[in-house]
Amino acid sequence: METKLTNLVDKALSRRNFLVGSGTVAAAAVLVGCGDSTSTTTPVTPPATTLTDADYLNFALNLEYLEAEFYLRAATGNGLSSTDAGSGAGTVTGGAQVQFATSAYANYANMIAQDELNHVRLLRAALGSSAVARPNIDLTAGFNAVASAAGIGSTFNAFADENSFLVGAFAFEDVGVTAYTGAAALLTSVANLSAAAGIQAVEAYHAGIIRTIIAGAASVSGASQTYLTAANQISVLRGTLGGGNETTLSINSIVAASSANAIAFARTTDEVLHIVYGAAPAAGVKSGAFFPNGLNGNISVTAS
């Protein structure tokens, strides 16, 4: 009852918040002004207005499209339906059903695929007519770019086998956690904050699961060490592109959090964009890697 009620209240408040729009702009301006990301160079394509909750939720929706396509394709071979991808959705390149050798891993893939699909639906429902459609997504070039930049190799097929799948999942989950942690304080509506925190928790559950599997397997199998090494190479790359915010994964250090206070890292939207675009920190980056035509919505070009 309470969950249902909360969802209904969340939806109602979200819509109201978007309708009110201008009423929240001033508050958003104050918050955005505090961030690192907006304090420097002139963006190539400046946002039309100060960013709203809808802009941040659409930013998150782009990331959920990416995760949903990755997991759905790995689990079933099929991606989002046209209904879930939105009107005028972009294309998805790459991705195939993973031939899992370990049934438990296949089950976890199914579970996470369902969760990410639900997150797409949650954000689309919360955004209503403001929801952006799925942008073009490239799961082939994206992983190749990551592998190349991380020093793993010139190509990397995350759908080749279950261990490669785990490394692919690793690449995404912690980024999601840091993105939601960073966005939380930028949201003006309590209902939107609650929704974002609810998704963030689930992304962290996923990240905990994926990281535990990778580190656990490597601790008992020399062959699996390769995949732990690859995951940490990706972690180093994410740190380079995304403002640090990484810890080395090992059996003794599963959680990605600050060593000073054991609090999870927060990333700015710019830092997240640099990671998913596979681009070195700079202003004006608008596409690359997993998003060949950039994200849809008002947060798609880096400001710094």
Add this chain to the structure above:
Amino acid sequence: MANLETQILDEVIVKSRRKMLSLGSAALAGLAVAGVTKANAQTTALTDADILNFALNLEYLEAQFYNLAVSGVTIDHLPTPIPISVNGGTGGTVALKPNFAKVPFTDTAIAAYAAETAIEEGKHVTFLQGALSTAAVSMPNIDLYTSFNTLAAAAGIGPAFDPFASDATFLIGAYIFEDVGVTAYHGAAGSISSKSTLTAAVGIHAVEAYHAGLVRLSINRLDAGSGTLLGYTQKISATRSALANPGGKPLSQDDFGIMNTTVALQGTSATYPVTTLVDVDISESSAATSYSQGFARTPQQVLQIVTGGGAGNKGVFYPAGMNGTIK
């Protein structure tokens, strides 16, 4: 003591008024949405310090549990002690079974997770004490002995339960705490007024969820298809749900143990057995109301769980209640 309480109350009132004046009606509406007004004894708006002290009480509990499991000593007796008495307060006691000893871990991975989590929960205590500074509360009395027996009996697991007996029982003990931590931080987030405090709370929230995912995965591994450990998690989740919702079960149960379920993933007609490792309802049939979000609990709901629904929010893990304004 009365003076200290009076002083704290005065501070609360002043801060609350100031907050209301500065934030205006929107903030009050926000508090109502977050359900915080349901909490006991909350006639004024909660301050950030109230919320962080509530979190600190929970972190004392987690830090003691994990550090005792790993090192066999309370946090104030670690090589680098973490204080349990702060700001002139008196640190409470920790009740343990007779002849208590640390967990005899046999699974090296689980021993490693326990050690990591012990360190991280200790850092959360230290962080919150530092963030609260002169407002930080001392550790209340904590029970890690009869509490587990009481909960195990209530959950139908058995008359006694020792979370320090083995790898498996340790994980079940951890299971009791981690999801509660996640829902508590989630529920409190909307009431925090300082943006930096909010980011920190949301960051701790994520770490609790990392722990929860780790614990659930490890329980599923040790269960190895027997169903015994999974059954414990389902019973604990059902008990948490009942304690948090004393007026009756919600339409959709708000707490899920590890279980095999079936989902029909979109785009295929096939169904898949799935072991849920996340505390959300993922059944696609109820997708209209289930969006794979973590649950949020009000402070009062959290209190009902950790005190076993005890009168005056005293009992089970907190036999004398919590310290602070939210208790």
